[in-house]
Amino acid sequence: FCVDPKHEIMGKESETTATVRTRKFLTNRLLNRKQMVVDVLHPDRATVPKSEIKEKLAKMYKTTGDVVFCFGFRTAFGGGKSTGFALIYDTLDYAKKIEPKYRLVRQGLLEVKKTARKQRKERKNRMKKARGTAKAKLAAATKK
Amino acid sequence: MVEDQKQEGLSLLELKNQSFLTYMANLVYLTLRKLKGLKIEKDSSIDRLVEARVVLERIRPLEDKLKYQIDKHVKTAADGVVSADDTLRLTGNLDNIVSSSDDDEEKEVTSKVKKTDDEEQKIYKIPKITQAHYDGEAKKNEAKEKARRRTLNSSMLRDALLEHTEDPEVVYNNDVLKQRAIKKRRELEVFEEENMIRKVVSRRDKAAMRQMTTLGTMGSEILGFNTMDALQHDYDPSAPAAKRQKTGKSSKSKGKGKFKGKKGFKKQKHRF
Numbered sequence: 001f002c003v004d005p006k007h008e009i010m011g012k013e014s015e016t017t018a019t020v021r022t023r024k025f026l027t028n029r030l031l032n033r034k035q036m037v038v039d040v041l042h043p044d045r046a047t048v049p050k051s052e053i054k055e056k057l058a059k060m061y062k063t064t065g066d067v068v069f070c071f072g073f074r075t076a077f078g079g080g081k082s083t084g085f086a087l088i089y090d091t092l093d094y095a096k097k098i099e100p101k102y103r104l105v106r107q108g109l110l111e112v113k114k115t116a117r118k119q120r121k122e123r124k125n126r127m128k129k130a131r132g133t134a135k136a137k138l139a140a141a142t143k144k
Numbered sequence: 145m146v147e148d149q150k151q152e153g154l155s156l157l158e159l160k161n162q163s164f165l166t167y168m169a170n171l172v173y174l175t176l177r178k179l180k181g182l183k184i185e186k187d188s189s190i191d192r193l194v195e196a197r198v199v200l201e202r203i204r205p206l207e208d209k210l211k212y213q214i215d216k217h218v219k220t221a222a223d224g225v226v227s228a229d230d231t232l233r234l235t236g237n238l239d240n241i242v243s244s245s246d247d248d249e250e251k252e253v254t255s256k257v258k259k260t261d262d263e264e265q266k267i268y269k270i271p272k273i274t275q276a277h278y279d280g281e282a283k284k285n286e287a288k289e290k291a292r293r294r295t296l297n298s299s300m301l302r303d304a305l306l307e308h309t310e311d312p313e314v315v316y317n318n319d320v321l322k323q324r325a326i327k328k329r330r331e332l333e334v335f336e337e338e339n340m341i342r343k344v345v346s347r348r349d350k351a352a353m354r355q356m357t358t359l360g361t362m363g364s365e366i367l368g369f370n371t372m373d374a375l376q377h378d379y380d381p382s383a384p385a386a387k388r389q390k391t392g393k394s395s396k397s398k399g400k401g402k403f404k405g406k407k408g409f410k411k412q413k414h415r416f
Contacts, residue, residue: 072336085340087340
């Protein structure tokens with residue numbers, strides 16, 4: 001594979017433009033995705049949010065935005081340039097199977113229900129008082 | 145060309161003979177040409193010579209590996225008879241090779257304390273055949289040498305010796321520590337991009353990386369002070385560094401001359 005340096009100029013919302021470039025492009029057939037290193041050049045501007053980068057990448061690679069996952073963006077010292085990674089899946093099903101849960105939550109594809117912290121701690125303290133089968137009963141009773 | 149119809153391919157020695165013959169023939173041809181005063185430039189025999197030479201050089205390592213066998217067969221062919229205690233006939237007897245654990249087991253039986261089979265299998269006996277390399281002495285010398293080199297190359301000593309040497313003063317532009325930091329950072333970058341993962345850099349490493357890029361790194365190098373201990377003959381790098389020598393007068397005897405140490409303190413108490 002030869003490196004394909006695609007870049008797109010953004011201009012709509014921000015005052016100054018930002019350029020998105022991809023490097024080290026690799027098609028990962030085993031995980032049904034394309035992975036790459038993303039360079040964003042944004043002089044006179046704060047770090048570009050991931051959602052914008054996602055949209056730009058989707059347009060570059062002619063897919064929808066929901067199969068594009070970008071992460072790990074670090075801005076170089078002095079600003080103006082950030083580097084991160086991006087994965088573009090073939091289909092949303094593959095994405096849901098392979099991506100780690102926290103990234104799916106970020107994208108909004110998965111919802112993790114968590115009871116309140118205080119309630120969890122109270123439940124633990126109640127279980128401490130019981131022993132054996134009584135403990136198991138209590139656990140089943142208090143579990144949502 | 146002799147061709148062995150029974151075997152497939154060309155035997156190594158046969159190849160060697162033939163390439164030697166071509167080499168000799170072509171060499172003689174070229175020599176004759178030169179004697180007659182003719183030019184040997186761009187002659188095809190030179191190519192053949194080169195080819196034969198290459199073949200011979202490639203054969204040599206293979207022949208070295210077969211040397212023992214070839215010598216043996218040559219000797220047998222020359223003598224005609226194979227003697228019983230011929231030195232070339234001696235090979236290792238595989239049956240005589242006994243594992244070390246068997247030896248130890250025999251000793252176990254003869255000894256007074258008798259352990260069960262289970263215990264014998266559990267305990268791991270180190271085989272006493274090979275010698276382990278001991279480099280304790282070399283390490284100590286190494287540490288000493290290193291410490292010595294470090295003090296000699298420190299900027300403090302270098303400046304001091306600069307006035308006594310006649311060599312021209314060399315000014316280097318590369319900062320070793322900085323280069324090392326740059327190299328480390330680049331390595332990290334390459335790793336991260338290769339594996340699409342952000343490595344967690346500990347606070348100390350992060351501080352070190354940031355420090356190297358600032359201009360304040362030269363301070364400690366220039367203004368640091370090195371003791372001359374490493375240059376002494378009896379320097380022991382593993383021993384703790386000698387503390388500052390205490391002067392004759394100890395702190396206890398300070399203050400009023402009369403009441404010194406424990407007794408003095410007691411006497412002072414009674415004064416109230």
